Amino acid sequence: MTDLPAAAAPANSIAPLGKRERLNAVKGMNDILPPDSARWEWFEAHVRDVMGAYAYRNIRTPIVEQTALFVKGTGESTDIVEKEMYSFVDRLNGEQLTLRPENTPGVVRAAIEHNLTYDGGKRLFYMGPMFRHERPQRGRYRQFYQLGAEALGFAGPEVDAELMLMVAQLFERVGLNNVRVELNSLGVLAERLQHRAALVDYFGRHFDALDADSQRRLQTNPLRILDTKNPALQELVQGAPQLLSFLGETSLKHFDQVKSLLDACGVAWSVNPRLVRGLDYYSHTVFEFITDELGAQGTLCGGGRYDGLFETLGAKPTPAVGWGMGIERVLELIKVQGEALVLPVPHAYAVIPQESALALALPVLQALRQAGVSVQMHAAADAGLGSMKSQFKKADASGAAFALVFGPDELAQGCVTVKSLRDGSGAQVTRTLTDVAQWASTLQSPT
Numbered sequence: 001m002t003d004l005p006a007a008a009a010p011a012n013s014i015a016p017l018g019k020r021e022r023l024n025a026v027k028g029m030n031d032i033l034p035p036d037s038a039r040w041e042w043f044e045a046h047v048r049d050v051m052g053a054y055a056y057r058n059i060r061t062p063i064v065e066q067t068a069l070f071v072k073g074t075g076e077s078t079d080i081v082e083k084e085m086y087s088f089v090d091r092l093n094g095e096q097l098t099l100r101p102e103n104t105p106g107v108v109r110a111a112i113e114h115n116l117t118y119d120g121g122k123r124l125f126y127m128g129p130m131f132r133h134e135r136p137q138r139g140r141y142r143q144f145y146q147l148g149a150e151a152l153g154f155a156g157p158e159v160d161a162e163l164m165l166m167v168a169q170l171f172e173r174v175g176l177n178n179v180r181v182e183l184n185s186l187g188v189l190a191e192r193l194q195h196r197a198a199l200v201d202y203f204g205r206h207f208d209a210l211d212a213d214s215q216r217r218l219q220t221n222p223l224r225i226l227d228t229k230n231p232a233l234q235e236l237v238q239g240a241p242q243l244l245s246f247l248g249e250t251s252l253k254h255f256d257q258v259k260s261l262l263d264a265c266g267v268a269w270s271v272n273p274r275l276v277r278g279l280d281y282y283s284h285t286v287f288e289f290i291t292d293e294l295g296a297q298g299t300l301c302g303g304g305r306y307d308g309l310f311e312t313l314g315a316k317p318t319p320a321v322g323w324g325m326g327i328e329r330v331l332e333l334i335k336v337q338g339e340a341l342v343l344p345v346p347h348a349y350a351v352i353p354q355e356s357a358l359a360l361a362l363p364v365l366q367a368l369r370q371a372g373v374s375v376q377m378h379a380a381a382d383a384g385l386g387s388m389k390s391q392f393k394k395a396d397a398s399g400a401a402f403a404l405v406f407g408p409d410e411l412a413q414g415c416v417t418v419k420s421l422r423d424g425s426g427a428q429v430t431r432t433l434t435d436v437a438q439w440a441s442t443l444q445s446p447t
């Protein structure tokens, strides 16, 4: 033990920041801390399970891509490209780069680059951070996490259905209730063009009633007017020509099959003829999973078919369908719906009365962990290990079921005392160091 308080001598020679200069996380970008991070890990474990159950495989693409990928692949007249991207010039070579605002273009870029669909379709999923310069509020952040699934090289409605069934099953496994599914069909390009002409005509006749954004979109992407969040425009939007009434037989058949497959699996849906999604590349089926329990940020998951994207990115036409899910919103809803957070705790807490015991105790702890037992080693904030009393207090607070006491007497005999901390008995047994690993292997996983 040293008598010097830790703060008395500077630990390095860098000039320290003043109190007012202390650095915080960037606005809209959050730290995910324990114990909340346990909810993330729990959710991610379910995700891996469900993805495996549908034979979707993990893909990890870079967080930074060429800006042009999103301009082309997300669409120039989308909110994302118009105002939400974190773009910068690489100082070293002048390249225009962007932090990914979504990951479908990245996945499709990778699929083209590595010719992933050369021998048939590929089913892929990803999880990771996305970046959009938005006004931060509940459920809307500048760095947020998306889970996404993409089925590349499949044209049939059964895969549209599969993707939605997967979301339904994931939500069921994590205990979510009251999430509704809204569907629409955007048909094919020729049908959208006819509809577009009808929209331009309709909104053109009501031009003065539109807000500035929508007036601009009338030129660039009139379909997006249907997507407006401006309450003053809702009535006008309600009266607009519906894309569904422009669909031909083939498109209607595709859509009907999706609906009946969902019916066959007991997934309830409703058609929302105004659902167009914000992104330019969709065709045929589009869908959202929505809750009313999170206020304005109620869309948990959105997706659809994007048969045109491969071609847009310079590859041969390849049908594809996928979705993206906001993980923060899903976790928030899980919390709102009262799912208790199961805190991770170690099996055991190692109480080590004397520093001289460390060299004997640590190899035993190594062996226990190797055998699958999680052990939190006592360590004090100050130099030295602290009194037995304070060690047992920490052992209690750790949530561990057992304390392992490496006292000098025990160690002299090649033993450790195992004390029960949770069952109220305070029972303790002394085990040999070899025996303790055998005992440990009978323990259940702590979480």
Ligand code: ATP
Pocket: 102, 132, 134, 139, 140, 141, 142, 143, 144, 145, 146, 277, 278, 297, 299, 300, 301, 302, 303, 324, 325, 326, 327, 328, 329
């Ligand atoms: P919104 O209409 O809420 O802006 P969006 O259409 O921009 O959503 P997508 O691009 O489809 O959203 O992304 C898929 C999902 O990612 C959304 O349904 C939502 O759950 C989540 N998401 C999108 N933007 C954010 C954000 N800024 N913060 C947190 N989650 C987000």
Ligand code: MG
Pocket: 079, 278
């Ligand atoms: Mg958005």
